[in-house]
Amino acid sequence: DIRITAEHVILATGSEPVELPFLPFGGDVISSTEALSLNAVPGRLVVVGGGYIGLELGIAYRKLGAEVAIVEMADRILPLYDKALTDPVHKWLERHGVQLFLGARAGGFGDGALSVTTKDGEPLSIPADKVLVTVGRKPRTRGWGLENMGLAMDGPFVKIDDRCATSMKNVWAVGDLTGEPMLAHKGSAQGEMVAEIIAGRAHAASARGASGSAHERRFDPVSIAAVCFTEPEIVSAGLGPADVEGRDDVITAIFPFAAIGRALAIEAGEDGGFVRVIASKTDHRILGIQAVGQHVSELSNSFAQMLEMGALLEDVAGTIHVHPTLGEAFHEASLRALGHAIHI
Structure with missing residues (x-):
C-alpha cells in the first residue's frame, strides 16, 4: 500500500454512463466512452436514448457515414428542451435519413439486432453493428473509497x-460528483475556486464581483449556460418557457435567424433557428435566453454574461452589435421584446 498525506483533498471523480440491466456494456453494446474511440465507423448504429449525448454522437456518426437509428422512450427527442428548440434538430435527422423510434422501449441485443417495443406495443428487431446506450450519467462514487470517508x-x-466543502474538514468536491448540471465548465469553475481558497486567496474577488460582506469566494453563479452540440446547435441559459409557464409578469420574444444577414450568408438561416429572450415585464431584467441554429454555441458566453450581470433588455438593445454577425439576433430579440425590432 502507498500512504499519501495531505492538508487538503479534492474529490473530482466525475461521472460514468448509466447501464441498463438488459443491455449491459460489453462487446457491441457501448457507452459514450467507447463511442469516442472506435477504430472504425459502424455500418449500422442504434442509439438508445434521445438526449443530448445520444444525439450529439448519433449525428456525428451519421455525418461519418453510419446508418443511424435512435430509440427514445419519450414522445420526442431531447425531452428536456422545449419543442420549439428541438424541432430544427428533428428536421435535420429526418432530412438525413436517421430513423426515429419515439415512445419506444429498447430490449435485449443479440444476433446483430436490438429488440424494440414501439409506441403501439409492436415488437421490432433493428439490425445493429453497435448499440450505443446513452440513457444518462451518474456520479462516480464507487471504486475509490468514498464508503470509507463518511461524507x-x-x-x-x-x-x-457554496464553497464546495464537504462535511469532512479540508475535503472538497467539484464537478459531476456534486450534482446537476453535470457540465465540464461548471466543474472547471468549481476547481479554480477551491484551488484559490486552499491557496489562501479565499478573500479574492469572486466571479460575481465578490459576493458576501467579507468578499469570500462562493460558487453562486446566476446561470450556467448549457449547449447541445447537435445539428443545429441548441443553447439554453437561465429560465426557459416551462419555468415561466402561466406567469403573466414576463415578456417572451423570438427573433429568427432567417432575418439575419450573416446567417443567410453562411447558410444557417434556413433551418428554423432563432434566439428567444425571456424577461421580467416590470423591470425588463433578462431571466432566460435560448437559441437554436448553426454555430449558436458561440453565443452562449454572451448569454451567460448578460444574465450574470443582471442585464436589462435595454442594456442589450443599447449595445451596438457588429454587422454582419449571428449575435444580431440576440439584439433584435431584445428589441422585439421592447416592441421595436428593426428587421421583422
Missing part, C-alpha cells in the same frame, strides 16, 4: 456547501 450525501451526489 454527507445529497441523494447520489456528494453534499457540498
